[in-house]
Amino acid sequence: AQKVTQAQTEISVVEKEDVTLDCVYETRDTTYYLFWYKQPPSGELVFLIRRNSFDEQNEISGRYSWNFQKSTSSFNFTITASQVVDSAVYFCALSEITQGGSEKLVFGKGMKLTVNP
Amino acid sequence: GAGVSQTPSNKVTEKGKYVELRCDPISGHTALYWYRQSLGQGPEFLIYFQGTGAADDSGLPNDRFFAVRPEGSVSTLKIQRTERGDSAVYLCASSLDSSYNEQFFGPGTRLTVL
Numbered sequence: 001a002q003k004v005t006q007a008q009t010e011i012s013v014v015e016k017e018d019v020t021l022d023c024v025y026e027t028r029d030t031t032y033y034l035f036w037y038k039q040p041p042s043g044e045l046v047f048l049i050r051r052n053s054f055d056e057q058n059e060i061s062g063r064y065s066w067n068f069q070k071s072t073s074s075f076n077f078t079i080t081a082s083q084v085v086d087s088a089v090y091f092c093a094l095s096e097i098t099q100g101g102s103e104k105l106v107f108g109k110g111m112k113l114t115v116n117p
Numbered sequence: 118g119a120g121v122s123q124t125p126s127n128k129v130t131e132k133g134k135y136v137e138l139r140c141d142p143i144s145g146h147t148a149l150y151w152y153r154q155s156l157g158q159g160p161e162f163l164i165y166f167q168g169t170g171a172a173d174d175s176g177l178p179n180d181r182f183f184a185v186r187p188e189g190s191v192s193t194l195k196i197q198r199t200e201r202g203d204s205a206v207y208l209c210a211s212s213l214d215s216s217y218n219e220q221f222f223g224p225g226t227r228l229t230v231l
Contacts, residue, residue, distance in 0.1 A: 004159075037222075043206065045160070045222035091159050104150065104173065105220060107159030 002027050002096040006108035013082055014116050021077040021111050023092030029053075033095040034068065034075045035105065040088040051075065082115045089113070119143070121223035123209050129229045130199055138194040138226045142211030149192050150220060151184060152208040160208050166192060167214075199230045 003026040013019050025034065036048040049059065051068050059066045063080045079086055089112045093105040122141045130136050142149050147168055152160035162176040166186045174184070181199075186192040196203055206227050210220040 035219075042224070044224045045208065045210075047219050047221065050219055093159070104162040104165055104176070105152075105160070107161070109157070109159050 002029075002032075002094050002106040004092050004094050004106055004108035006090075006092055006111050008111045009109070010112045010114070012114040012116065015084060016081050017115075018078060018080050019082050019113065019115075021079075021090050021092075021113070023075045023077065023108060025073050025075065025092070025094045027073075027094060027096070029097065035093040035095070036066070036075075036077050037091045037093060037107075038088045039091060039110070045091070048077075079113075082113075084115050084117055087113060087115045121209055121211050121221050123207075123223040123226050125226060126224065127227045127229075129231065131231050132199060132201060134199050134230075136196050136199055136228065138196075138207050138228070140192045140194070140209030140211075140223060142190065142192070142209070143221055144190075145213070146211035146221075147189070147214050148212045148218070148220075149186060150210045150212075151192070151194050152210065154206045154208055154225070156205075163194070163207075196228075199228075201230050204228055204230045 005024045007022055032053045034051045038046045038048055049066055056068050065078045067076045089110045091110045092108045095103050096106050124139045149166040151163040153163055154160040164184050165173040169186055169189045181197045184194045206225040208225045209223045212218040212220045
């Protein structure tokens with residue numbers, strides 16, 4: 001079965017520090033997608049990125065960057081020069097094809113990031 | 118445009134009662150998902166609709182849980198004979214279709230069973 005592990009449960013940093021959130025996944029599928037979502041205190045899950053299993057290029061979006069390594073089944077997320085507004089719970093997720101051919105997301109337990117001023 | 122909306126935002130009920138939770142997906146999205154998020158955990162899949170039909174209900178914990186989407190848009194998650202262990206945030210998500218598209222999540226309904 002699919003599994004996503006976010007080993008870190010909570011991290012606290014000071015503003016402007018860089019922080020990396022780890023994600024390790026398990027799957028038997030050859031085609032799959034990996035995701036990161038942000039859940040701020042308001043509770044709504046905010047989509048950050050989707051990456052397919054055939055594209056191992058790293059991606060950068062502003063202060064955010066993602067490192068996908070198939071060899072280690074990892075999809076790590078780095079926030080550069082963190083800001084207080086980055087404080088949230090971050091979830092890594094893996095798509096899984098279900099019975100009937102649909103897609104569902106399998107989430108990790110999340111990692112709570114606190115950025116202090 | 119409007120995102121996924123869910124009502125009510127909070128629901129407090131007593132053990133044994135029946136509750137209905139509503140999800141209004143993004144217009145034009147054919148795929149709709151329900152997830153449940155317990156405190157300190159990631160969301161867990163409950164059920165998936167493609168159009169009006171439940172294509173996958175393998176995540177529903179037992180037969181007290183049921184969901185419908187009669188016209189292929191709004192969906193209702195129904196829980197009978199609620200138990201304290203049902204207390205969680207129930208999240209709804211929709212996507213354009215089921216083919217690895219981004220799922221957009223609603224704000225959730227926080228259910229508390231006393």
